[in-house]
Amino acid sequence: MWTAALVVFLSLALCQPLRAQEDAITPQDCSLDCIKEGGPGCEYCRITRADIKTALGFNSIKEFGSCIPWPCFELLGEKDPKICQHYVHSPNNVEVEFANEPNPESDTIVVSWKPSYYGIAFLRGFQVSLQALGGSSVACQLFLFHRNLSLPASQSNRVYKSDPFPGLPLGSQYAVTVMALPVPVEWERFYRSRIFSSRSCAEKNGLDKCKNDWYPKHIEVQQEGTAITVTFNLAPPQLGIRSYFSLCYANGIKKYTDMSPNFSKNKTHHSFQMNDLQEGTNYTCEIAANEMDAVRKTFNVQVSSFPEAVATLDSVSPSMALMLPLGLSVAAIFVVLLAALTWKTRLQMKKVFVKQDIIQQQEESGTQEELMPLPRNRPTPPRLLICYSSCDGPAHVKAIMQLGAFIQQHMATQVCLDLWDSLSVAEEGGMAWHCRQIRESDFILVICSRGLNRRSKPSEGSVYERADERLHYGSNVFCSEAAVQVIGEEVGRAKARGQDLSKYMAAIFDxxxxxxxxxELRLVSNYMLTRDLQLLFSHLHGVSLHGPGHYLKINHISEDGFTKLPSGAALQWAIYEAQMEITAKRHHCVGSKGDSEDKK
Structure with a gap:
């Protein structure tokens, strides 16, 4: 009996914290008097703009909701300022959940989090803000505890939720920030931010209900000689898509095909031909609906090489048909006589040559070279995002551009670089563009340099000096610094969870x-460029450089062979120029520092 009672007691004790963790605490309507007096019915209360107007005598800005500077001092510290002088650490486990939204063109989210147990006894509430990346729209919510509430450390597993943030446009990127109150003077480390994207139209409503998000799912490519026939599925009739286009490019040449299917013949599929394609060339093609901002489906077309057609016997004239057997007989007799006269000589020479070939092959190679084909299971080239810092000057940026051009041309990889997509960067905003590319790319390569590493450390000098220095190097400083910070957080999170880190890479130039x-980037694969181009190729395509009895050798990406290509020579020269420029700057800085010390 005592054993059964002990089991029941332990079960209840273990289940209690689990229930506390599962049951999320949602905001409640309270009055400011209840919060200030410490009533029992106002544990976790939402503060509205009407409450702010009642307490402070003015309306808060509409976009900022009920958030105000120093909310604890303004609303709770009037009688006892000491309750707002402590602080707690930033919240943990910030999550974004999508709520039901009847409007098919927008989303609604709810933010949840857990408080930190460091200083939780002094916790007075939370402030949650939402900002669109690349824009200025801001929404903010304020939640307060009553003045007499003091949470124990065991309550750090409780999950708190915000009110819904409605009306978020689909396919947009946002940053949500949860700050613990009271806010200290130095508050950089007392908040937690997370970047997320609202759902796309296809994710929320289904692909068949979204005109711009629809794309062909089934594409079949057939080759007959040099003629390529492509068949793809058509959009549902309710979307009203009447025309399509295809774009193929290779070796700097683009081929555009406009299509208007005949729906009376086939309402589900359409076939078209691509002619005048170069033999032995691998084309990267895209197909999409002929609509503004339509999603494009990418596929590859490999045009095989064919020998010239040999004339058939049916095309030979009757006189040639008679002469052909006679000519063949004469040639056969001549060959037999020639073979009889030179049989001995040829046999001896053959023995000598075979023996020499075997000896030469044994001396030159200790292992047999075999062909290692690349894997064919990837339908499209890997997508690589290159992140960098422009703080090292224009020569360094030029080297980045040449590296991207070389990888895209000679390493079968699609490169994403903000310098090549300035229009999208301007439309979305630099940070929003980088976040989207980080999410959609197969691999991310961070080119590390002295300027990038320096930007990740606290700067010395006044705020105005740092601002002037950032403006001198352009807007990329903000984007690259934030993007590298996001990548570092993703690497740390993946490492803590035991996930694969192969998506992330870091590299430096000579x-x-x-x-x-x-x-934070020392946890991932590090490469020295251009020495490790083959290792980078192996990483991008998932092929091993060495194996039992064979090894992979690609001449145009070897340490010496890449300079024989025009883009490789341009990359080598750009790295040399960057090295000269950076070396000159360092000598100049050292000399200036020495002169200033002499003057002192």
Missing amino acids: YSDETDIPN
């Missing part, structure tokens, strides 16, 4: 040092 790689 003029940089290994110490220029930030600490």
